[in-house]
Structure formats: C-alpha cells, structure tokens
Amino acid sequence: MHDKATRPLPPIAEAAPLHAVLACVFQVREGTLQVLLWQRARDPQRGRWALPGGRLDRREPLEQTIRRHLATKVDVRELSWLEQLATLGDPDRNPRHWELATAYLGLVPSNVDPRLPADTRWHPVDALPPTAFDHGTVIDLARERLRAKLSYTNLGFALAPAEFTIAELAAHYSAALGYRVSQTNLRRVLERRGAIVPTGELRRPGREGGRPASVWRFASRKLAVTDPFAVLRPPQRPSRRANGYRRSSTTVDR
C-alpha cells in the first residue's frame, strides 16, 4: 500500500494545507481558571501569546500528536482530560501560508505544577494578554465546552485532585464556571448522581477552627454523562416571582 510513496505526487498542492494541532489547556490555579500560553518570539505576531501545539506527524493519530507536543514543548504530561474541539480552516487565518489547525481542550488537575519553559505562562482567562491568530476564538470555544460538560457530566474529576473537600471542589467549579457555586447544592447534585463518594476521612480544620470537612473523591475518573440534561445553572436571582417560566434562551448564530 505504500508503493505509491515513491511516485511524484499529483497536482494537488491546493488540497494539501499545512496542518497544526493546538491545545487550550486549562488549570484552576489560585482560585481562577487559567490557560497555558506561549509568547511568540518571532514574526508573524511576535510578542503575542499563542496556544501550544505543533505540526502533525504522519505516524501518529491526531490526539497522540497534541499529547507529544504538550509533553515535549511545555512539559505538560499529566492531562486529566483531552478532547477535540474544532478545526479552523479560514484561508487567511495564518498570513504566511495556508494552514489548518485542529484544536483540543485539555485539562490539568489543580494539584500538579508542570515545569514550564521560560516563554510559557499560565494566564487567568479573564485577563488574557493579546492572543495570536485565531487562538482567542479557540479559548472561548474551550471555555464554553468546559462549562457545558461540567454541568451534565462528572468532568469535575479532571479539575480537582484525587481527594478534596466539598469546599475545595466548589471553588474549582466556581472558577471554571465563572459564578459562585454553593457547596451545599453542589454536594447534593454530585452525590445524588453518584459522581462523588466520601472516603471516610476528615480534613483537619485550619488555623481558624471550624468543623472538620469530610474528604471525597470522584467515583470514576472517566467521563460519564451523569445527567443527559443537566444542571448547576447560575443563580437566577432577579424576580423569582412573575408567571415566569422565562428561562433564558441564548441565540447562537450557526
């Protein structure tokens, strides 16, 4: 089947763009959701911040390629989640040459801290520096996907350490969702769905005292759709009154 490899390629240059893989890697750090970005040292877009990634290799599946680039270029080896997001193919997304990019969403649990190269840094998603190419779009896409999956799956396992208290877990969810998540309700939702289970241990209270928190873990560290149709909606403060089954309806234009 490889016998054709020696023959000259047919005139399909127009059909063979360069192809890159990118990853939007999130981690909850210091109470906020942060993305791993890398500052371009050269034109085009010198000085702007880009998502890590690299070119394809014919010998690998796409997912393995992005894993390899993350491991070798930014020393991220412990992804707790990796999922394909989209492929971007706008003809002029890269001013230099025709290049497609397949973007991934990656998650790193909050208790690991990869050793990063000098040009690479975590940035809070709410205070991003100028981003390169269409990478800002990718980050938005990734946030949206993460938000959705936290609601209807057990994906929280990929943000948190193996063991945690409910207060800690709620802080992770709050950071990722962008709004305050009540410990009380988070616990009940995840427990009812069987997503989290108590280990039986208790965490020692801190300096200030307080009742010792019980320690939990996720029942499984594989993605499970715990609720085909989910929850953890943002608090709907204003006017609970009114005949109002007025649930917000977001318009998406494609």
Added chain:
Amino acid sequence: MHDKATRPLPPIAEAAPLHAVLACVFQVREGTLQVLLWQRARDPQRGRWALPGGRLDRREPLEQTIRRHLATKVDVRELSWLEQLATLGDPDRNPRHWELATAYLGLVPSNVDPRLPADTRWHPVDALPPTAFDHGTVIDLARERLRAKLSYTNLGFALAPAEFTIAELAAHYSAALGYRVSQTNLRRVLERRGAIVPTGELRRPGREGGRPASVWRFASRKLAVTDPFAVLRPPQRPSRRANGYRRSSTTVDR
C-alpha cells in the same frame, strides 16, 4: 506576505496531509431518518457507500468548501443546518495516502427533494449498507449530535418544513430520536420554551375525519439554546417506583 510562495517549501511533507471535507446529511423521509450516501465505483473500497465531500480549496473557508461539494456533486443546496462535527486523522484511515477529513453534520428539511445523481441515494440510518473508511463512525457521531441538540435547542426547525401540525412535527422528532415522542408533551415543551408559535391556520382533516389540526411554525429558524439543560428524555417505562432517583449514567470512554 506571499513573497515566500516562490521559495521551495521546507521539508515538511510529513506535516502536510491531504485534507478532505465530508458531510453526514440527514433528512426525515418516509417517517425515518435517512443519510445521503454515495456508492464508490472504484477502489479502494469499491462498492461501499461513502459520505459525500471532497478536497479543500485554498481560497475557501472549510464550511464553504463542504457546501460547494454538496451543491455540485449531489445537488444539495438547501441545507437548513450545517455544523462541524470532528476531524479524523488516524494515519491509516485511508489505505492509499495520508488524508485527514473534517466531517460536518448537515440537515435538509423534509419538504425538499434534491435531484440526486445515479450513484447517490438516501439510506435509513437503521439499515445502512456497508460504509467506506471511517464513515460509519461519522454517522454515529452525527446521530448523537443531532439527538442531543434536538433536546436542548430549537433545531427541529431544520428537520421540518416551515409550517407543520404538531402531529407532523412529532413524527419528525420520533424519526430523528429513534423513540416515540408524544404530541401532547412535545407541544407543551416547545410552546413553553417559545420555540414554536401557532400561525392561526387550521389544516383540513383527511379522509378519515378527525379534528382539524392547527398549523405551527418555529419562532426562529436560527439555532437557539432553548433549554441549556434539556428534555425529551425517552419514556422511562420500567418501574417508576423505587426510591429511584436512578437516572441512567452513560459512560463515555474519552
């Protein structure tokens, strides 16, 4: 910026696979969900049925490319929905050469009937012929995506004609979801969400008589997330009893 185009390319052949776009186009016909497939006349995979598509063109965005191929190759011009699904990049997905494919989900409303070329045909999704390459996977992905979006968005607009009765609409939903959808409840769900509105007209009853049905249309023909966390779950016949907040939990392995 194009001045480099004349210089010889660096040795990145390994980074430049061929790239195709494919579409899994669904339509509800004769009460079932059907996919548009095309029978291969040549090896590899001669005789097997493939999703329509073609190569990229440097001058177009990806979405425009798949639209062009659908219009010119299978005469499908009236897509009511088109959405990117995934990019497949397994090194040996095509035995002949290294080729990636970006797959789309397309929908055609049930009241149009494109004139198809001889080698192209609609196939009920529950009785597919042998499919080519990894196209079976794409069809599965597409069904799943359609199913999900019908639940939490107004995507039904893309399956049905502009105007319809509730009975007709329920038939479309049933075909796409694969289980019986009650007219009564479908109506209430979509009406409560503001997704459908009555036109005021009535449809004449058929031969057999019966009360005339009122005619409805979708309030908008753009995608709207009507319920961030949705509904239309399949009927849960067995044992409604039991302390049972035992809602099914599907495990997804990646």
Added chain:
DNA sequence: GCAAAAGTGTTGTAATTACACCCATGT
C-alpha cells in the same frame, strides 16, 4: 351516532435552589 384525530386538564413526581438552622473544632 361513531370512529378518528387533535387538543386540554390534571395528577404525580424528580430535580433543584434557597435558606434557616445545627454541629464540630480552635483559640
């Protein structure tokens, strides 16, 4: 009047938020 198809009323229940309250610990 009777069958057929459409539409309404009503009940039961799951899932969830909000919030008041109780508990265990350190100082």
Added chain:
DNA sequence: ACATGGGTGTAATTACAACACTTTTGC
C-alpha cells in the same frame, strides 16, 4: 464562649411524563 467553617433539614419552584378526558371533524 464564641467565632469559624462544615453540614443537614426543608420549603418553594420548576419542568416534566402520563393519562384521562373533551372537542371537532368525516362518514
């Protein structure tokens, strides 16, 4: 004892599924 967090009880709310029942038509 009291401040500080953690945890529980519970009412209010919403969104549904199910199903019995009513309405409007053709024959």
